[in-house]
Amino acid sequence: MKKNAYLKLLEYVKSNNIKEFRNIIFNMNEIDIAILINDLDLEIAVVFFRMLPKEISVNVFSHLDIEKQKIIIDAISNKEINNIIEKLYTDDAVDLIEELPANVVKRVLDNASNETRNIINEYLKYPENSAGSIMTSEYIGLKKDMTVKESFSYIRKYGENKETLYMCYVMDNTRNLLGVVSLQTLIMNDDKININDIMDTNIIQVNTEDSKETVINIFNKYKLLTLPVVDKENRLVGIITADDIVDVAEEEVTEDFEKMAAMLPSENSYLKTSIFELSKNRIPWLMVLMISSMLTGSILSKYEEAFSVLPLLVTFIPMLTDTGGNAGSQSSTMIIRGIALGEIKNSDWIKVLFKEFGVSIICGFALGVVNFLRLMLQYPGQKLLVLTVVLSLFVTVIIAKVIGGLLPIGAKLLKLDPAIMAAPLITTIVDALSLIIYFYIAMNLLQLS
Amino acid sequence: MKKNAYLKLLEYVKSNNIKEFRNIIFNMNEIDIAILINDLDLEIAVVFFRMLPKEISVNVFSHLDIEKQKIIIDAISNKEINNIIEKLYTDDAVDLIEELPANVVKRVLDNASNETRNIINEYLKYPENSAGSIMTSEYIGLKKDMTVKESFSYIRKYGENKETLYMCYVMDNTRNLLGVVSLQTLIMNDDKININDIMDTNIIQVNTEDSKETVINIFNKYKLLTLPVVDKENRLVGIITADDIVDVAEEEVTEDFEKMAAMLPSENSYLKTSIFELSKNRIPWLMVLMISSMLTGSILSKYEEAFSVLPLLVTFIPMLTDTGGNAGSQSSTMIIRGIALGEIKNSDWIKVLFKEFGVSIICGFALGVVNFLRLMLQYPGQKLLVLTVVLSLFVTVIIAKVIGGLLPIGAKLLKLDPAIMAAPLITTIVDALSLIIYFYIAMNLLQLS
Structure with missing residues (x-):
């Protein structure tokens, strides 16, 4: 809506000019009205809501944030509560009841008809992640x-x-x-x-x-x-x-994104989540991954001798571990997404293995060639060093892609969440393996030990 | 459907037993029939399709893969083509026409009524990514x-x-x-x-x-x-x-996942994409990121002196760069998803900046404390080294999160795709910055230069 109409609406709310207020409201979509109320301060939100015509107030209510719903329930009369709880679809009523504090739940249910109360109590029994928890009874x-x-x-x-x-x-x-x-x-x-x-x-x-x-x-x-x-x-x-599925499906996808970026799923949208809450979701995985990358670091300390003899070796580490991580998360992301869409099943693991092996050879070769040319230009005399880096890169890409492809399927077999196996975990595993490969090849080819 | 019924169906197709075949088919959902045909070899798929009752064949056709649609169009009579093209909804007809080779398009349109042909030609004019390209005319x-x-x-x-x-x-x-x-x-x-x-x-x-x-x-x-x-x-x-939007929305999400894992978006599902095609989608970004991580490597070569004096420094590199990368992609992922859902707008950049700054201080502090305790246990005598690592970690997390939060919004401002700014690019940027920070602090605190 236009900023102008929005300001006028607020003015009418403040001056309690119901007639002009409703003139604007009648030309608005209920979801837009709910979005508008969601952005208001609590106090004015309640006044705004109570000025809405009865015919649309329950529909608007069902689209409000839970915080706004709570404050409105607190502020309105028993009769108004009865109107809302009777007209809300069961799924929305159950969602509301689940979020309210116990004493408010009692007040709401006391103001519901016997029939409504019984249905709500029945529906409250279904477990949180089940079909029962998102269904409604109005058919x-x-x-x-x-x-x-x-x-x-x-x-x-x-x-x-x-x-x-x-x-x-x-x-x-x-x-x-x-x-x-x-x-x-x-x-x-x-x-x-x-x-x-x-x-x-x-x-x-x-x-x-x-x-x-x-x-x-x-x-x-x-x-x-x-x-x-x-x-x-x-x-x-x-x-x-279907309209209730839209939100559920968006939440599921957002959860996958969050898990794949090493976060605990959040309940609210980013801007509505507090700094403390965001930190709480992010720290656990950051901590786990930090500690596991310390282990990777300790692999390096075994080869201190090698790179004190040939410090140049160190400068190729970021390229190797980054490329391995990228190659692996490309694979794991595609497989995780395929599993989420139901396109890839456990029994497809052999197909995935072959595909990833084939792809990794082509990718590893292409990257290897470019790397080889670049290193031969920069370090023309050091053929064995160049060979060490290129060979390590090639093997790393193959291992990264094969593990990246199979890890999510393995997780699913073990009834773990495939999305957790994505970028962060694969990066850590591939980091460690690529370093071991690199120094193994270096020690042997360059005879550093 | 049960494996048994499936095998029976195939048997009836091979023995051309239309009656028994249709007995089973009449109890099946059209989309399940299409999925079944999509999994068959081309030749038997055509026979299968032609045995379907007329009432459902067009609906089944509209759910087939384009390869199967092509081969069926090639195999059927002009009269059958007319039946299909007249009964297909315009959006499905346009999708088909866009994929067919020119000579087949001519044959299909020749067998369409004038009205149908005119509508299809009209609809073909809308650009690929537009609302016009996915609409239909049957309202x-x-x-x-x-x-x-x-x-x-x-x-x-x-x-x-x-x-x-x-x-x-x-x-x-x-x-x-x-x-x-x-x-x-x-x-x-x-x-x-x-x-x-x-x-x-x-x-x-x-x-x-x-x-x-x-x-x-x-x-x-x-x-x-x-x-x-x-x-x-x-x-x-x-x-x-809405039913046509389901696929479009799933494709959009899959594209975002692919871009965020540094791949070019693919047109088909994973199992239906060839090894060559998969490699083609993955190599470009792997190459770009490999080359940019070489630059990161060359930052390291500037500090060869430092780690030949104190090789222990090298062993903390994976922990620093990985944690920085993880912290950054946590932030960028949330912002990219928020932008995709329309929850975060360009004007929110200040809010994002404050949020990420706050979160990064809390995260950086928590990680720093754990790291400090662990290093003090392992290297009790080397207080300055411990301080170097912990301080570098803290600064890296802050910089990673702030950049991770702002980069996607910056991309959107520049009309670039925010998803491209995700994990891969942020990792590379944060890698380089964290190394510079680390060695800058090391050189100064440990007086290595």
Whole structure:
């Protein structure tokens, strides 16, 4: 929105000019309104929120940061709380309840209807990383002997507060999921046709216990709008909608980026995370990697003699370890990403091995040639030294790429997180190996010992 | 699907048993069928495809790899080509045409209706990375003076081949976009109500020239199912659907991962990319970084004297450069991801500077303390050496984090790609700086010169 309109809005909030305020608000998207409130100071945010028209306030609320939600819940009346908790979709209500302090939770649930309270309590039981924890309960359920016409009447009657009408779920009397029928199918079929004859019985579904990652991969593979969630007895307990998956998927990718750059995943966006919190996420891995690179350093101390005889040897160390690290993290990154997208499976490890071996020979050769030419120009007399460096480089690239390719798959086999195996760890391993290779070759070729 | 059913399917293909083949196929999801065909050898893939029932063959076709699409187009009759090109959504048809060799393109377009050919030719004009290049033309357009009932009749009549019915677009006679109305809104309103009274005029839209990144960010921000694309005169020319965005968004993220691990982005998934192609993507950056780390090496050669006097100095180099590199890429990764998600803007650079400075002091201090304790145990007599290492580490972490935080924003200001500024480049820069700092401090504290 334009800065001008934004300033006017704030002015109307301060002067409590509801009429002019709502004139602007009515032409705004609810998500933009939420973004705006998220940027305000707490006090004015509450006033702003309470001036919103009832029709949109719950939708705006569901898009607010948890801090703003907390402060608003604290500030509003029991009646307003009732309005919010009844109209929020179950998934948003559960997210809110999970973040509130116990006494506030009690106040919120006391102001909810029995039905709402029961559903929320039921949903709170699902473990944090599961499909159950992100599903919602507002879906359309149909019976298989309904006609298209009856279905439309049903949808018109009960559709008001449903998160989506576009996919309807057909169940029997015990809530067993029998099929799905899209609103698109309903609309393209005759009034008299039976749901039984047009519903799709190849149902793509997940179990409440399935992980978020599984849910994301299924959404992406089948390009779904909604995904039904069933319990162990195949009874429908909720649905997950594509719009809720967007945030979950972005968080998963961000987590992978963070892990691959040796950080603990953060809960909030960068600008909203405190310096202390950021440091807490970064120090553990920095510490681990610092200590392991000390070990690498101690490898060097074994060869002190070699480089006190030939100090020139030291100047090639950064080139060797950096190139090895880069070559290795190229490989590990591609494999980790492939695993995350479900493209690379454990059984593909032989293919990966062959591919990385082939690629590393080509890369190692290309780098070796350039290095050779450059060193022959700079140190024309020292053929054995040049050979030592070029040979070490070649072997380092091969080892780096093969390890980089296999390490993430190995981690997955051991049920560890492949992303942790990325750049930082591979760098440390390759550093140590490249130094050992380098000095082994140097000692032998240059007869330094 | 189960391995058993899979083997049976192949058997039926080989024995040309269409009836049994289709019995299995009818219970399968179209995307699973496409995945199956993508894994087959070319010859049997064609036979498999031609045995599919007509109702689903075009949908399956749209999910095939381009190689399989090419070979199928080559193998089928003009009539079959006509069926495919007429029924494919425009975005899929355009993707296909762009990949086919010229003579095949001619054959395909010759077998398309005039209308289809004109639309395809129109769509082919949009630049590769633009919203225009991923939109499709199969949407429902309504007039504002239609009633809900008339809209339903219109949708029922013309909805058959539309990619989505869930969002309908209201235009005037010159195709100016006036508003949008969802099928959900239509269904929840009375037959007699006018579209004009229920359409949403706060339209979220993009221009044909907008970039894919913009499109993805808008989709994610507003959790859309579809997004209308307009030309410079605000005339509706196409829509982008959420299911098409899934792949585009995954590709964008994969590209970021590849760039951050110093690779040129690849077009295909890892297992489908040849060894030669993989090498071609990896060598350029490896080469650039190898050459720049040679420069780092040449910094070392300036201090040959120092470490021939005190060879122990060399053993701390890996710890310093690695920790600096890790600290820097932690920062750059978070900033690059924040920029990609639209959370960090250029104007935030001061906030980033303060945050990174604060974080780096805390991290540098924590690492320094551990390092100090460890070195005091190992080299109890050499206080000045210990001080040199710890001080160098502290300064390196600060510089690495500040540069890591600001470099991506600087790149964005210069209209360069922030992802390129990640781990590899930051590592090289920090390597060089940390060595200079280290030897500067060493020379002065230890008086080695």
